[in-house]
Amino acid sequence: SQTIHQWPATLVQPVGSPLSLExxxxxxxxxxxxxxxxxxxxxxxxxxxxxxxxxxxxxVPQNLSASRPQDRQFILSSKKLLLSDSGFxxxxxxxxxxxxxxxxxxxxxxxx
Amino acid sequence: xxxVTQLDSQVPVFEEAPVELRCNYSSSxxxxxxxxxxxxxxxxxxxxKYLSGSxxxxxxxxxxxxxxxxxxxxxxxxxxxxxxxxxxxxxAVSVRNRDDKIIFGKGTRLHILP
Numbered sequence: 001s002q003t004i005h006q007w008p009a010t011l012v013q014p015v016g017s018p019l020s021l022e023x024x025x026x027x028x029x030x031x032x033x034x035x036x037x038x039x040x041x042x043x044x045x046x047x048x049x050x051x052x053x054x055x056x057x058x059x060v061p062q063n064l065s066a067s068r069p070q071d072r073q074f075i076l077s078s079k080k081l082l083l084s085d086s087g088f089x090x091x092x093x094x095x096x097x098x099x100x101x102x103x104x105x106x107x108x109x110x111x112x
Numbered sequence: 113x114x115x116v117t118q119l120d121s122q123v124p125v126f127e128e129a130p131v132e133l134r135c136n137y138s139s140s141x142x143x144x145x146x147x148x149x150x151x152x153x154x155x156x157x158x159x160x161k162y163l164s165g166s167x168x169x170x171x172x173x174x175x176x177x178x179x180x181x182x183x184x185x186x187x188x189x190x191x192x193x194x195x196x197x198x199x200x201x202x203x204a205v206s207v208r209n210r211d212d213k214i215i216f217g218k219g220t221r222l223h224i225l226p
Contacts, residue, residue: 032212043118043218044156044202051212059213090155098163098211099146099204103155 002027006091006104013111019064019078021107023091026072032094033074034101035066039087050074086111114139114205116217124223125193133188133220135177135203142208145186147177148216150200159201162186173197198224 048066167179
């Protein structure tokens, strides 16, 4: 069966520090992968999605970036965090049916 | 571009009462529509979906949603809610036959009152 892992689960970082959130999927090959951010009052915002290795689509201009170095690995990064980057970050992979997303447990980021 | 509007950020309802969570979408092309649910301290999971065919779709736990093309709506309903339905509900949309990008609404928090 397929599983998705995200880490770290919780992160507290100072403003201006770098960020790296990692997501890996097991049990499937060449999945579409997604990063969403859930912030209070803003719902679920699509940040990046990837349809294959090295292929990244960015949805929101910001100081975040994403990379897909391997088929089942998706990384969210920042060189310098802002206070507004605080939120709950969710990684997901897309199953065989339209719109069928499977989400990880999320990474809660607090920028101080 | 597609967008989803969930006008109600919170909906309080008494246990065993009916509930409707509203969702409207905007798109110039045909779409797929979805409802996801997020229980407290958990990730999101798919509740139900409309792809084609019958405009009324149902979930295994008693929720239903109806696709209304003329009103561009996909409201979620349940005739009698239970305390276990306490969660946040997200409506989502993707373009038919090009559904790599899935856009979510801001969510509606369903609060069940005893």
